[in-house]
Amino acid sequence: MSSNNPIIAAADALSAAAASGTPCAPVKDSIAALGIDGAYAVQSELTRRAIAGARTLVGRKIGLTSKAVQTQLGVDQPDYGMLFADMEIADHEIIPLSRFLQPRVEAEIAFVLDRDLDDAEITLGKLIPAIAFTLPAIEIVDSRIADWKISILDTIADNASSGAYVIGGSPAKISDLDLRLCGMSMELKGEPVSVGCGAACLGNPLNAALWLARRMAALGSPLKAGDVVLSGALGPMIPVTPGASYTARINGLGTVTAHFGEKA
Amino acid sequence: MMSVDTQRIGLFLDNAARTATAVPQFTGSEAFDLDAAYRIQQASIAARLQRGERIVGMKMGFTSRAKMVQMGVSDMICGRLTDAMLVEDGGSIRMADFVHPRVEPEIAFLLKRSIRGKLTPLQAMDAVEAVAPALEIIDSRYEAFKFSLSDVVADNSSSSAFVVGAWCRPDSDLDNLGMVMSFDGRAEAIGSSAAILGHPARSLAAAARLADERGLELEAGSIVLAGGATAASALRAGLHVSLEVQTLGFTGFSVTE
Numbered sequence: 001m002s003s004n005n006p007i008i009a010a011a012d013a014l015s016a017a018a019a020s021g022t023p024c025a026p027v028k029d030s031i032a033a034l035g036i037d038g039a040y041a042v043q044s045e046l047t048r049r050a051i052a053g054a055r056t057l058v059g060r061k062i063g064l065t066s067k068a069v070q071t072q073l074g075v076d077q078p079d080y081g082m083l084f085a086d087m088e089i090a091d092h093e094i095i096p097l098s099r100f101l102q103p104r105v106e107a108e109i110a111f112v113l114d115r116d117l118d119d120a121e122i123t124l125g126k127l128i129p130a131i132a133f134t135l136p137a138i139e140i141v142d143s144r145i146a147d148w149k150i151s152i153l154d155t156i157a158d159n160a161s162s163g164a165y166v167i168g169g170s171p172a173k174i175s176d177l178d179l180r181l182c183g184m185s186m187e188l189k190g191e192p193v194s195v196g197c198g199a200a201c202l203g204n205p206l207n208a209a210l211w212l213a214r215r216m217a218a219l220g221s222p223l224k225a226g227d228v229v230l231s232g233a234l235g236p237m238i239p240v241t242p243g244a245s246y247t248a249r250i251n252g253l254g255t256v257t258a259h260f261g262e263k264a
Numbered sequence: 265m266m267s268v269d270t271q272r273i274g275l276f277l278d279n280a281a282r283t284a285t286a287v288p289q290f291t292g293s294e295a296f297d298l299d300a301a302y303r304i305q306q307a308s309i310a311a312r313l314q315r316g317e318r319i320v321g322m323k324m325g326f327t328s329r330a331k332m333v334q335m336g337v338s339d340m341i342c343g344r345l346t347d348a349m350l351v352e353d354g355g356s357i358r359m360a361d362f363v364h365p366r367v368e369p370e371i372a373f374l375l376k377r378s379i380r381g382k383l384t385p386l387q388a389m390d391a392v393e394a395v396a397p398a399l400e401i402i403d404s405r406y407e408a409f410k411f412s413l414s415d416v417v418a419d420n421s422s423s424s425a426f427v428v429g430a431w432c433r434p435d436s437d438l439d440n441l442g443m444v445m446s447f448d449g450r451a452e453a454i455g456s457s458a459a460i461l462g463h464p465a466r467s468l469a470a471a472a473r474l475a476d477e478r479g480l481e482l483e484a485g486s487i488v489l490a491g492g493a494t495a496a497s498a499l500r501a502g503l504h505v506s507l508e509v510q511t512l513g514f515t516g517f518s519v520t521e
Binding site: 067178180181182183184185187190191192195196197198199200203235249250251 | 328329440441442443444451454455456457458459462493494508509510511
């Protein structure tokens with residue numbers, strides 16, 4: 001399994017953790033000399049393997065969009081990860097816990113695009129009309145790194161700690177929304193367990209989407225028509241309790257429920 | 265149970281508030297129960313009224329389940345608001361007037377008729393003339409903000425000052441309004457009105473119930489502060505504090521030496 005190439009070795013360790021369900025040690029030390037670019041190279045290697053294994057790329061997630069999380073990881077930029085078709089879960093569908101190692105949930109906005117975005121200097125004026133509609137979403141984040149002891153390099157290498165995402169079925173037009181001040185409440189048994197609003201995501205979820213669109217175009221893997229973009233969290237991330245049902249309400253966007261199965 | 269000199273403690277806490285002096289919490293043989301704490305609060309408010317202050321409303325505290333769990337309590341608490349505590353929208357406060365003030369974003373209700381007793385949130389909302397974004401400046405008179413439930417109730421539930429933005433008609437849904445409190449224009453705390461018991465109207469209904477239980481009046485024209493939507497942040501001289509609430513607008517104030 002072990003390779004002399006640190007990128008391949010880190011990708012191998014993360015793949016093995018995902019396949020076995022047993023988290024691995026942080027990969028940061030092996031790729032430290034290569035920095036952020038090295039971490040994304042690990043992610044690209046994992047994406048290459050996923051596509052070779054017939055998984056379909058359907059969008060991107062944006063991570064590290066809250067100031068508190070950026071401070072915690074010592075960065076001043078968000079990061080991104082890949083979304084594959086098999087990661088999408090329907091509203092109220094029962095989600096088997098066996099899919100995850102150490103899942104957590106956070107409420108987000110999903111943007112669905114109606115055209116390709118291949119301009120690395122795209123502006124907000126061009127991005128906004130390219131958003132077909134929004135949907136409320138709960139992202140199930142997960143880490144292949146034991147106990148979530150992640151550095152910035154670990155999370156980027158590990159596909160931005162993505163797991164799956166649940167998407168609500170109420171499309172809303174962006175012009176009808178206040179994306180900065182839309183309130184968000186994620187509830188468990190009727191109690192708010194994570195509360196926030198759009199401003200928690202880089203000041204406005206559109207800022208995160210714009211950053212991603214530019215970045216993807218610059219890297220030659222532009223966002224495509226029909227792609228889903230998960231904005232980043234509107235409130236704190238919550239560890240998943242087996243059997244629990246989390247409902248996120250986002251003002252103007254509707255609701256979405258992540259319903260987890262009991263253990264394994 | 266030993267008798268508690270509620271009058272003496274009420275005047276002591278009023279003096280601590282008036283002179284911005286920190287006092288130790290009441291422990292051991294000095295401790296008192298919740299009923300005594302509300303009588304102490306009443307005595308401290310009576311001292312304010314004697315100085316010519318006027319009651320203008322009520323503030324609610326411990327309105328998030330998380331806060332109740334943290335404090336090991338199962339109910340909300342209340343404090344009284346007087347006209348002397350009302351800071352003009354866009355006005356300023358002086359640090360010297362407080363012990364260790366903190367600020368939290370809230371929703372304020374203005375009543376068009378009195379409420380009292382057991383009401384549904386819908387019935388309570390029916391008595392609302394207007395709603396507004398509000399900032400509450402809380403300032404425990406206890407050293408290091410350390411207190412028991414009874415201590416804080418006796419200390420008028422830490423209420424010390426509040427700012428209310430422009431009043432809006434209560435016709436918009438209040439249950440999940442995004443709230444951003446900024447310090448000098450940068451987001452300091454981000455939340456939603458849903459953090460207030462899931463819906464601020466539940467806090468208003470609780471205010472009517474508490475008023476009844478404690479023999480307090482919530483008359484027409486009263487202001488009710490529904491409780492903090494995020495954790496409180498410490499204030500310091502030189503800050504400008506502002507709050508934006510989805511659909512309701514904004515309010516703010518400055519802090520001087």
